[in-house]
Amino acid sequence: MSRPDAESKTEFESSRISGKGLRVALVVSRFNNSITRNLARGARAALLRNGVRARDILEVDVPGAWELPLAIRTLAERGHIDAFVALGCVIRGETDHYKYVAGEASRGLSDVSLALGVPVGFGLLTTDTARQAAERAGGKHGNKGEDAAMAALEMVNLARRFARPKRR
Numbered sequence: 001m002s003r004p005d006a007e008s009k010t011e012f013e014s015s016r017i018s019g020k021g022l023r024v025a026l027v028v029s030r031f032n033n034s035i036t037r038n039l040a041r042g043a044r045a046a047l048l049r050n051g052v053r054a055r056d057i058l059e060v061d062v063p064g065a066w067e068l069p070l071a072i073r074t075l076a077e078r079g080h081i082d083a084f085v086a087l088g089c090v091i092r093g094e095t096d097h098y099k100y101v102a103g104e105a106s107r108g109l110s111d112v113s114l115a116l117g118v119p120v121g122f123g124l125l126t127t128d129t130a131r132q133a134a135e136r137a138g139g140k141h142g143n144k145g146e147d148a149a150m151a152a153l154e155m156v157n158l159a160r161r162f163a164r165p166k167r168r
């Protein structure tokens with residue numbers, strides 16, 4: 001049985017989310033870029049709306065979803081970034097390729113986030129059709145890029161709330 005929309009949407013603690021003073025990187029796949037451009041647009045708008053300064057948003061692109069995890073690790077090693085937003089789109093084709101790209105990219109994003117201890121908003125669409133993807137990239141099902149950006153900010157805020165006090 002399908003669930004009502006309100007229950008299946010990601011819920012954010014909007015009142016608790018602030019992006020003030022944060023540096024955030026959008027890592028965007030060029031594969032299916034008519035979709036991923038819209039994800040990036042939604043993510044950027046959400047960051048700006050929540051207090052991240054335009055100059056503190058870094059945007060880099062990569063060939064496909066497969067490359068997202070390594071790009072994040074590389075950026076994390078080069079400079080201070082408070083959170084990442086990974087944006088990509090894998091559409092099921094006729095072959096098993098979909099399964100490997102979608103599965104391994106997803107696993108890689110989880111691995112890199114846990115290994116670095118840095119939030120990675122998961123904005124990787126995995127859909128059966130291009131239409132379903134478009135509906136989730138600024139269409140009738142919202143914009144998952146925006147959701148991923150909000151999730152990343154919320155996780156930075158959570159870490160700050162529970163930060164250990166500095167020893168004197």
Ligand code: INI
Nearest residue numbers: 029031063064065066088089090091101
């Ligand atoms: N990359 C995507 O981001 N989405 C896809 O749907 C996709 N498909 O279907 O193949 C895809 N493949 C490319 C992959 O991410 C790598 O960029 C490529 O294999 C080079 O390493």
